[in-house]
Amino acid sequence: MLRRFKTAFIATAVALVVGLILTVAGATWVYYQDISDRKKMERSGQLGSALAVVVCVAIAPFWLIPAAKIGKERREAAARSRQGR
Numbered sequence: 032m033l034r035r036f037k038t039a040f041i042a043t044a045v046a047l048v049v050g051l052i053l054t055v056a057g058a059t060w061v062y063y064q065d066i067s068d069r070k071k072m073e074r075s076g077q078l079g080s081a082l083a084v085v086v087c088v089a090i091a092p093f094w095l096i097p098a099a100k101i102g103k104e105r106r107e108a109a110a111r112s113r114q115g116r
Contacts, residue, residue, distance in 0.1 A: 035097040
């Protein structure tokens with residue numbers, strides 16, 4: 032079963048690394064803006080939230096598609112076992 036999720040694990044690792052790099056770059060960019068500290072905190076929070084959503088949306092298909100295939104196979108196997116009784 033883990034072989035089906037191999038791509039999902041790799042995609043998750045890559046997405047998290049890219050997300051962390053973008054977060055650090057974005058936080059650095061916000062830090063050097065000529066705005067008040069309160070605005071910097073607000074923008075950093077918004078940036079972090081937006082990047083978290085983007086990363087989750089990016090990796091979701093890699094997990095949901097194999098999970099759906101496994102669920103379909105299990106339902107078919109259960110239906111076959113019920114028919115064999």
